[in-house]
Amino acid sequence: MFRRAQHLRDEARYKRAALVVEDALLQDPTSVVGHLLAASLHMVLRETGQARASFERVLALEPTQPRALLGLARVALEEGDAAACLELLTRALTRYPDFQEARALLEVARGLVATADAKRTVASNGAIHADRLRLPAESLEALFMRADATVLFAEPHGPRTNAVAGSAVKLATVATAMLAGAGLGPLRHAVIEGVADTTYLRADDAALLTVSFDRDLKSATAVEHLKRVWDRCRSEFA
Amino acid sequence: MSPAAVIARPALGRDLRDVLAELLKLQHIIGGLVVAPDGLVIAADLPREIQAEPLAALVATVGRELERRGPRLRRGAFPTAQFASVSGAAAFIGSTPVGFIVLLGGPRADYDTIRAALREAVGAVYRAWAG
Numbered sequence: 001m002f003r004r005a006q007h008l009r010d011e012a013r014y015k016r017a018a019l020v021v022e023d024a025l026l027q028d029p030t031s032v033v034g035h036l037l038a039a040s041l042h043m044v045l046r047e048t049g050q051a052r053a054s055f056e057r058v059l060a061l062e063p064t065q066p067r068a069l070l071g072l073a074r075v076a077l078e079e080g081d082a083a084a085c086l087e088l089l090t091r092a093l094t095r096y097p098d099f100q101e102a103r104a105l106l107e108v109a110r111g112l113v114a115t116a117d118a119k120r121t122v123a124s125n126g127a128i129h130a131d132r133l134r135l136p137a138e139s140l141e142a143l144f145m146r147a148d149a150t151v152l153f154a155e156p157h158g159p160r161t162n163a164v165a166g167s168a169v170k171l172a173t174v175a176t177a178m179l180a181g182a183g184l185g186p187l188r189h190a191v192i193e194g195v196a197d198t199t200y201l202r203a204d205d206a207a208l209l210t211v212s213f214d215r216d217l218k219s220a221t222a223v224e225h226l227k228r229v230w231d232r233c234r235s236e237f238a
Numbered sequence: 239m240s241p242a243a244v245i246a247r248p249a250l251g252r253d254l255r256d257v258l259a260e261l262l263k264l265q266h267i268i269g270g271l272v273v274a275p276d277g278l279v280i281a282a283d284l285p286r287e288i289q290a291e292p293l294a295a296l297v298a299t300v301g302r303e304l305e306r307r308g309p310r311l312r313r314g315a316f317p318t319a320q321f322a323s324v325s326g327a328a329a330f331i332g333s334t335p336v337g338f339i340v341l342l343g344g345p346r347a348d349y350d351t352i353r354a355a356l357r358e359a360v361g362a363v364y365r366a367w368a369g
Contacts (some may be wrong), residue, residue, distance in 0.1 A: 012274075012336045012337070012367075014336075028363070040276045040278070041276075043275055043276035043277075044274050044275045044276050044337075046275060046302075047291065049278075050343070051349065070277075071276070072296075074276075074277065074298070074302075078302055078303070078306065089274055091297060092308075099292070100289060101277060101290040101291050101292055101295035102295075103258060103292065104292035104293070104295050104296055105295055105296070105299065107358075108296070108299065116355055152308070167303070170303060171300070171303050171304070172245075174296060174300050174303060175300055175301050175321045175329075177296050178293065178296040178299075178300050178321065178329060178365055179321055179323045179327075179329055181288070181292055181300050182269075182288055182293055182329055182342050183285070183287060184323040184325065184327040184328070184329065184342065185323035185324045185327065186324055187321055187322070187323060188323060188324050189322050190319060190320060190321045190322065191319065191320045191353070191359070192301045192304060192319040192320075193317050193318050193353070194317075195317075207317040219349075219350055226292055230309070
């Protein structure tokens, strides 16, 4: 039955595969392969909590199972626990030093832990007025931060601003690693299309800017706006 | 899902390998891959010096981060995203229920054209795999 589930998974029929694995695990509840497949399918179906439970069952049966350690590390990273991610990846790599996927994510986790450590020692110098940066009228949201996620400017500023800044830095960190993995060099800018709006991101080693616009705004116009705001931010906080 | 439902799916967008192969025909695209959200490679066509598995692990992490944080880095789904490097080369990611489609573009790639093609492909995959 696990083989049938794997076949369904290979055909991207994930929900059907998950049902088959569930049935199979009732008959063979100590199957490492079964729990690992279940965990993988939960990840694919974006069921992170259930994936974590399945990975933990695998590790209860086989404490150094590398795929389960990697899977749990990815769950930890998704949930913002870079330190736990780092610990799990280190465990996997101690046992399996050639585990390339784990090594790729290890650099990301190290970077995020270092960022969090740096932030504790750097005090924010507070917000500045939007008119000094002359934000374009079309801007829906703008956020300028240090590379350690310390917010330097936010418009609008709200209770979730720091969390959004943390997400932006995390995204930039993982994207930088992805570009490196693809042999393309460090991240400089990004465009993230949403259903209703588009976020433009600009970054260098020291700072990161995100500006969101209505998605109907022409890309070339948005890029010009981003460049102008970036230049003003960089000179204002130089 | 019943076999009838599978047969009834629109053919376009059903086979992710075909979707990737079509996108790789775009000008200045140097490679691409399709990655399941758990980080496993579904299909890959990459330059020899790029290792698919470590890149896939990072792609899945970026993709999930975008899905979780969404537009304006806050919430919801994202159709496509583009990450450009200092050199102008860029990675383009499209999110579908089945996996993430990634294209690697050289410095001369036309970003808008590639994003539009990727958006169209993402839509086709959504329609093919709906339900």
